[in-house]
Amino acid sequence: GSPIPHPQHLFDRFGLAMGTVDADPLAWVLSRNLHRRHLSESQRAMVAAKLATMTRGRPGENEQICRISSERAGELLNVSRRSIGAARAVRAEGVPELSAAVEAGDVSVSAAAALASLPLSEQAVIVARGKAEIIAAAKRYRDENTARKKALRAEKEARLGAKQRALPDRRYGVIYADPEWRFENWNNDTGNDRGPENHYPTSDLETICRRDVASIAADDSVLFLWVPMSMLPDGLTVMARWGFTYKTGWIWVKDKAGLGRWVRSLHEVLLLGTRGAPPCPAPGTQWQSVITAPLGRHSEKPENFHRLIEDYFPTLPKIELNARKARPGWDAWGFEAEGEG
Incomplete structure (x- = not known):
């Protein structure tokens, strides 16, 4: 911003009393006066943006007043860095009337x-057309x-x-x-009849980790992993060993509770x-993180999640590991997949 001799005009604009104090005037005034005005977050962001761009105003000096950084201004005004960034953009690129609004x-x-x-x-x-037109x-x-x-x-x-799809391999x-996944039954006499082993072969962690998934993954690819x-x-651990970096996930809420040691x-x-x-995904197209769907056969996952993946990546080549059945447009590998590769 332009060099100014003192921040008095800032506090005058927002109705804050400068007062007299021997300590840091900005911190003192903010702590003493901000609670007197019901400033919105947007208004506080504009104040913070001004604090972060003010200079002392002395010739040849470009030091920020009281050494207020954007981070410190955000703390003092209780606003996010994102809001301060937006305020700085308004001040730097907007017409004065936009800042005033x-x-x-x-x-x-x-x-x-x-x-x-x-x-x-x-x-x-x-801006000349008023608030409703701005919004x-x-x-x-x-x-x-x-x-x-x-x-x-x-x-x-x-x-x-x-x-x-054009790759030779x-x-x-x-x-x-x-x-x-191989679960440990807390009681082998009563637990095995309900465990996964009673429905399909299971593997220990190291066996799953050694699966060479990286060799079939494209350089730019996504792993959806049930656990x-x-x-x-x-x-x-499996995700990392297969060469992928964890980002986020979804929760499938079932219509019936299963068993468990600590919780059902x-x-x-x-x-x-x-x-x-x-x-x-493009902003506004993301699915919500919690999906409710009924239970199917043992370990079978709802079709909603296939649709989610197809919605996110309609054209990328897809493969389902441990697939229950073949799906149009997908390759399948697994214990029950028909026509598995």
């Missing part, structure tokens, strides 16, 4: 920041920006899918795995890990 509490700093990238002449016309224009701009991001993401995913952009809650550390399990976890740089 935020400072007056008429519009949010995020709405103003959405408009700040528009040409100044276009901003001036929008409506910000929504239009965000919607257009979201649509562009969706289109760019779809194009990137399609290019990646075509590239992976089959590599997959999506690997969906439900390993044959029971009681074996969550094992799931993360009513949910299972689907972990998501990445290798390389597969495209994230």
